[in-house]
Amino acid sequence: MKFSKAWLHDWVDLGALGASVSNDLLKEKLTASGFEVESCESTSIDTIFDISMGPNRADCLSVKGMAREIATIFAISSMRNVISALPAENEMSLPINIHAAEACPRYLGRIIKNINPNAKTPDWMLARLQLADIEPIHPVVDVTNYVMLELGQPMHAFDLTKIKGGITVRFAKPGETITLLDESQKALDAEALIIADQEKPLALAGVMGGKDSAITPLTKDIFLESAFFAPLFVARTRQHYQLSTDASFRFERGVDFCLSHEAMERASQLIVEIAGGSVGPIEAVNLAEAFPKRLPILLTSKKVENLLGISLSDNEIQHYFDLLHFDWNKEESSAWLVTPPSYRFDITIAEDLIEELARLFGYDNIPETPIFAELSTDTPKEQAQIDSFARTYFRDRDYHEVISYSFLDQASQQLFDPEILPHCLMNPISDEMGVMRTSLIPGLLKTMLYNKSRQQSRIRLFEIGTCFLGKQIEQENSAFIQETRLAGLMIGDRVKEQWGAAVQQVDFFDLKSDLCQFFTLCRQNVLFDLGSHPALHPGQTADLFLKGSEKKIGFIGALHPSIMAYFKLSTQLFVFEVNLSDIVCCPPKTHEVSRFPEIRRDLSLLILNTIPFQQIQATIKRVADECLKDIFIFDLYQGKGILPDKKSVALALIFQHPTRTFVEEEVSAQVEHIILALKNELGAELRS
């Protein structure tokens, strides 16, 4: 909020602060007290401070409130007063009834008759309204706005002739409607607090007036309102009807319920000064039992010390209470019952009082005291470190880590995951960020395209982040599955162009190798089975399973040619995605190393090319005993010289006995068994 120094000076003597340093000093002290001065602009006649404050300090959303705060901070004991009460000049009044005591325990009304319709708001007042960007409307409305800025009391002025009967503060009845000052029409419900006459709603209490009863250039007789509306009821109206006004902003945060009378006097004084008229008596309804409670709070200096880590003397504490206008009674030594003033909605517990003491003592004057605490370690399990390990691993394998937004446009999400409906945000920034990601890969593809259009052709990326899945029926207890996943993408040359190495494009097995070795380092046995994914090449996709488990933990594959075409990609692109929480790190399994020699036997097989390597491997392992230490493929050939439906596979079998040297015949017998099984079960034949 912007404050004029001259206006503040009307309420507190700033001359006492010493004119030469006062702007800087004011700025420094206010900032150190929790009122950050965001700017300070001086002209020849005034200085404007832009001061920000938290929602707890609504008592300072006015010139008088801020002047009072300055008096506290600078220990100035007396405030100035500019208000003089006007005696009633006529006997006119409207009956006022409150049917919603909790929402409106206090309502003051006053009639002013015969104002001059041609009166003009004086320039000095317009200038001060301008500070809050309030446009001039009509002298009477301008005065109510002025009083709101000056005292913090939002007021309303009605055209008296439009009010039928009297004033009732009540909740709306079903079916009632109102057209507001902003021309919008609202259908009211039973929770809407309104000001009504005997026929119809006149205003949304504490938020905005109605158009029908508004002041017009022809208005001569007015009815002024100065009331206390309880914060929650105004907040409800503001939120339900999406109406944020200067009045609702203040009422929601708490307006001093003892301010209504003073504000009424100030507004009457200014209206008569500017537009003349004759004032009636102030009609007031006070339902004191429903006023906000200001209960005494018990505070001990021990508690102050426990929370702040400093000890304040009784005198210091009492001095601060006095500066803050807190009412206190010393119960015993170093214990007080403290009652905050009516305008401090934020002070309800001892901690609130302690914050006030700390604020006046100065946060920067509180020392830095080292902590004494029990020494305890709580080292995370290896599992908890898996994301950190994965990051280092893929960085070392020549991948760049990226961070993408967790939301994206639905089209990109559907392009990759057409079978999964995403969770949609109700209030996204834009459609581009409208739905939660169901996979990390659309984000990686976006990053790939961004970089490709910036002359990068060899791109290797990875990301670790949350994906959001779950039931699509948006109900109170619909499941939101939130999985931490790891995904990678690879396109372009296998290695950066360099001397002594042929330029080769990456293929499926480059990515698979990086992924497999990651699993190896995590000590996971992961199986790759031919799989399918709507966005991946049907013949170049594998689903990943933990050995011995049915649960799919991820996939790897080449991007589907139709999506490649969509992105105008000319070289193949490979991606993988793994659910990180499915990977459980375990300690290495160890066995004793045999001291006896290994024996290697090579097999060259002709076999149907539809039989995957994994099946050949499994068949061999089933037949052989535990002395078969390793099987690896060292050549694979399809083409000239063999039938088109066959492939030639060259395998190495490594045998080793744990406790003795192998006898040649034992190995030969095992190899015979293996060949027989491959022949009978897989139709393999030995190549000569």
Add this chain to the structure above:
Amino acid sequence: MLELDALLGEAREEIRLADDLRALELCRVKFLGRKGKLTESLKSLGHLPVSERPAAGQQLNLIKEAILSELVERESSLKKASIKEALAVEAIDVTLPGRGYGVGSLHPITHTFDRLRDIFSRMGFVFMDGPEIEDDFYNFTALNVPPLHPARAMQDTFYFSSGRLLRSQMSPVQIHTMQHRSPPLRMVAMGKVYRRDFDLTHTPMFHQMECLMVDKHVTFASMKSILNQFLSEFFETEIKMRLRPSYFPFTEPSAEVDIGCINCNGVGCRLCKNTGYIEILGCGMVHPNVFKMVGINSEQFRGFAFGLGIDRLTLLKYRMTDLRALFENDLRFLDQFK
């Protein structure tokens, strides 16, 4: 005897002149071979009177050994020379670049995460995690922000139609932790948070760290001590802190912490908008209502909490100004963070 001296001189000269192993072998044959000159001399010993033979024999042996040693020495030096020659041919240009794969990079946010994890692990804090889609209770109500509370307007939150929301702060993790573990507690949560804000200095998704300590003897003064240690260690320089009273619904007292600008040492520069200070974090003593929500006795235990933006911290650390660079994922930018 003069004859023999001449023979030794001759052998020495020829060995010296032998410039490869083959020539050296010829030398050996010429002097020490079966028909060599020295062998011939040995044979002539028989012609000498018996009394002179031992002395002459000894003389001959000395000469033989001298020649042998000359031969061995020459052979070794010739071999060394030939190896040196062979190695010279095998020389390579060691300044050529190495081959194979390069290395990638870690996102700058990850670098900051790692650094923070180091600092707080040493102080005995545990790292906790929680869901990014939360419900109203964890994100607001449990943090002393009931429905219709004006503080809800301080953060513009993303909602789903079910009423759930994207967490707008890391504080929900504090609530989960306090529900499941009993004090004393020292915890840190780092992760993604979301607010409906998108401009030069805000992205709708960003990263936050929140720290919570609950113990019997925790005070505002001890919070200041932890903050100063952490900030000084993070920026690796002595940090000047300034605390301003502030408002957060979940702490009381609350403070905003500024640090003396790390770029200009408080003189005033573009980074600190010429104020000499940089806003860095919010903190405070845990509000008794929050303790009530999670069943911690606030007469027995007190706590402090603080939270800060990791993205901003990262920008400060690397003296960068453009927040958006963090989410553009331009490889030329990322490549700087090996």
